[in-house]
Amino acid sequence: MNTILETIIAPGSIDFALAIGIILVKIAVVIAIALLHVAYATYFERKVIAHMQVRLGPREVGPYGLFQPFADGIKLFFKEDIIPAKADKPLFYLSPVIFFIAALTSLAVLPFFDGFVIADLNIGLLFLLAMSSLGAYGIILSGWSSNSKFSFLGGLRAASQVISYEIAMGLSLVGVMIMAGSLNLSDIVRAQHAYPTGVFVIPQFLGFFVFVVAAFAETNRLPFDLPEAESELVAGYFTEYSGFRFALFFLGEYTGMLIMSSLLALCFLGGWTIPRFITDFIPFLSAVPGIVWFLMKVYAFMFFYYWVRATLPRYRYDQLMAIGWKLLIPLALINILITGLVKAWIKGLL
Amino acid sequence: MNIELKEIVFLCVAIMTILPCFIVAFSRNILHSAFALFFTFLGTAGLYFFLDADFLAVVQVIIYIGGVLVLLLFAILLTRNIEDIKTTNSLSIKHSVLAGIVSLIIIGGLLYSYISNRWVFPLRENPDYPYFTIKELGDLLLTKYLLPFEVVSILLLAVLIGSLVIANRSVR
Numbered sequence: 001m002n003t004i005l006e007t008i009i010a011p012g013s014i015d016f017a018l019a020i021g022i023i024l025v026k027i028a029v030v031i032a033i034a035l036l037h038v039a040y041a042t043y044f045e046r047k048v049i050a051h052m053q054v055r056l057g058p059r060e061v062g063p064y065g066l067f068q069p070f071a072d073g074i075k076l077f078f079k080e081d082i083i084p085a086k087a088d089k090p091l092f093y094l095s096p097v098i099f100f101i102a103a104l105t106s107l108a109v110l111p112f113f114d115g116f117v118i119a120d121l122n123i124g125l126l127f128l129l130a131m132s133s134l135g136a137y138g139i140i141l142s143g144w145s146s147n148s149k150f151s152f153l154g155g156l157r158a159a160s161q162v163i164s165y166e167i168a169m170g171l172s173l174v175g176v177m178i179m180a181g182s183l184n185l186s187d188i189v190r191a192q193h194a195y196p197t198g199v200f201v202i203p204q205f206l207g208f209f210v211f212v213v214a215a216f217a218e219t220n221r222l223p224f225d226l227p228e229a230e231s232e233l234v235a236g237y238f239t240e241y242s243g244f245r246f247a248l249f250f251l252g253e254y255t256g257m258l259i260m261s262s263l264l265a266l267c268f269l270g271g272w273t274i275p276r277f278i279t280d281f282i283p284f285l286s287a288v289p290g291i292v293w294f295l296m297k298v299y300a301f302m303f304f305y306y307w308v309r310a311t312l313p314r315y316r317y318d319q320l321m322a323i324g325w326k327l328l329i330p331l332a333l334i335n336i337l338i339t340g341l342v343k344a345w346i347k348g349l350l
Numbered sequence: 351m352n353i354e355l356k357e358i359v360f361l362c363v364a365i366m367t368i369l370p371c372f373i374v375a376f377s378r379n380i381l382h383s384a385f386a387l388f389f390t391f392l393g394t395a396g397l398y399f400f401l402d403a404d405f406l407a408v409v410q411v412i413i414y415i416g417g418v419l420v421l422l423l424f425a426i427l428l429t430r431n432i433e434d435i436k437t438t439n440s441l442s443i444k445h446s447v448l449a450g451i452v453s454l455i456i457i458g459g460l461l462y463s464y465i466s467n468r469w470v471f472p473l474r475e476n477p478d479y480p481y482f483t484i485k486e487l488g489d490l491l492l493t494k495y496l497l498p499f500e501v502v503s504i505l506l507l508a509v510l511i512g513s514l515v516i517a518n519r520s521v522r
Contacts, residue, residue, distance in 0.1 A: 091385065123484055126408045133416025137388060140423055144381065156427065163420055183484060 026118050030107050038254040039069035044299075045306045052310040076250075079243040084147055087240065091145035096241065096248035099138025103255035106131040110262050111186045113272040113290035124185040125177065128263060129170050132218060135256065136162045139227070139237050142249070146240035154236025157317065158220055158227030164324040165217035165224075171332035172210035175339040176200055176267045189271035198275020201268045206335040208268050210328045212304075215260040217324065219253060221305055223312040224320055257305060258298070265297035360400055367393030384422050391415050405484045 043058065043065070050057030058065035083092060109124035111117040121127055136159050143155015177183060179200060180191035192200050201208050217224040228236030238249045265271055272290030279286040315323070366389055373386035391414040398407035491499050 088379075088381075091382070121404070123404055123408050126405075126412065130408050130411035130416065133412060133420075136416070136420060137385075140420070140427075141385060144427060152427075156424075159420060159424070163416075166416065 023118065026116075027108075030112075030118060031104060034104075034107055034255060034258060035251065037258060038251055039073065041254050041258065041302060042072070042250075043069050044302065045309075048303060048306040049310045052307070073247070076247040077244055081243040081245065082240075084240050086147045088145040088147065091141045092240075093245075095138045095142035095145060096238075096245045096252070097138075098141070099135055100248045100252040100255075102131050102134035102138065103252040103259065105134075106259045107255075109185060110259070111189065111266070111271065112294055114186075116291075117186060120186060121184065123183045125173060125183045125188070125267075128259070129166065129173075132169075132256075132259075133162075133166055135252070138249075138252070142241070143237040146237075148240050150234045150239045151237050154227045154233045154239070157233075158237055161217055161220070161224065161227065161320060161324075164321060165214045165328070168210055168324055168328035168332055169214035169218060171329060171336060172207040172214060173267060174332070174336045175204045175207040178336070178339045178343055179204065185266050185271075189266055189273060192270045193273040193276065198273070198277065199268065199270040204268060204335070204339070206331055206338075210332045210335070211264060211268065213323070213328060215264065216305070216308065217320070219256045219260055221257065222309040223315050225314060226317055226320060257302065261298045261301040261305075262294075264301050265294060269297045271297075363393050363396035363400065366390075367397060381423070381426055384419065384426055387419055387422070388415060391419065403483060405487055 046068070047057040047065075058068040061067040061071045083089065106128050108118040109121050109127050111120075139158040139162070140155050143151045143153075143158070146152075176188060179195070180188040182188060182191065192198060197203070216222075220227050227233070228238070233239070238246055241249060270293075272294040274285065274293050370386035370389040370393075374383045374390065377383045377386065391410065394414075395407040395410040398404075398410055
């Protein structure tokens, strides 16, 4: 134990200890802010959907119902934690934790504005895809360990859906990787800023379309929310969960939505930058901090999530699989082919 | 011996890799065995990070955890003949002897390749080792190792077509 203290206190390694401290503070700040955003994303969703359905939404707790997320959180925290008698206890305890941790870990590689990222991995994009595949375990195991038919069917559906759409999502991002020449998310944003259109949506519209559809399916949202289809499966894989374990699934799902929106903003919409022709036209816009643009893009896509939820009905399960395998994957492959050919042509290799 | 943070993290990763192996081998519930592999694979990815093979580590997570293990769980959950999943994993002496021999051969092979090659660990201390492995890997795969790369892709294509043929036959 002495040696550990020595290495931390020894003069040569003070920078080292400081660096670790800074990283820990960064992690705490990012998690706290992300969870606050997640809490208010639920409020935002209820308000948006309520107004689309000509209702008012939450308005009792605090002014305009602004404290509703805290009231929900406190309610979930003090609810009784019910565990089915025949459930597989270790897996039942573990699965919401895995689901939530996989979602939170993804936050580590997201650059929120220039230079602010916990881990500036040079394979950040691959890391995000890896973490999104970890989340599937929470779903499968919660479905099986609850020992209920609704949960089991929901879990199987969710897992096969997430695996199928992961392929389409990964392929849709390959076009962005080819154009940016990097897997580091900060580099991808910088490459977009250097690009004439300022965003990758315009040349990569096929990849963008595939990514948006796959993002809906990956986060199990309408119109692809078959794993938790209320009218047939009660609540799907988390039917048997209550209290704080249910809250972990809920938070994980909304963190997943936040991550998908951030990924979309970073890879297709220019992240914390705005196109240069706009700042040339209206110069004072370049004084606005980057995080404002980033959050605007993220929330625009979150709004799109809610808009779609209030508009579209649910797909049938075979339709869902057909869209994934027969439409999105071929489209993404065509996109890769075109992008690669154009890149080779520009570089003079053809 | 000077214990640094890196060594502590390494110990945690190594324990996370090895301990679940006991559950894999000795659990009576085959689903628990399959799920314990999850932590082993995750720990292996961590070990790859320590060996400065960052791309390999992430690919390990994507392929083994995101693909192979999910298929394994699916196969278990969709098997019709498993009546009680809680007592499906039987232990037999014949199998354990066979498994022991195989693991001894693998350990011997790994030790032999480690001793005979004299690699410099960690690889970062080797001046020839690139800082970003992913770029060099891409270059090598499309230049020096193009033929093996294409052979593997043809194999995968054959597997894909073969699985489609089998699936189509069972529908009729």
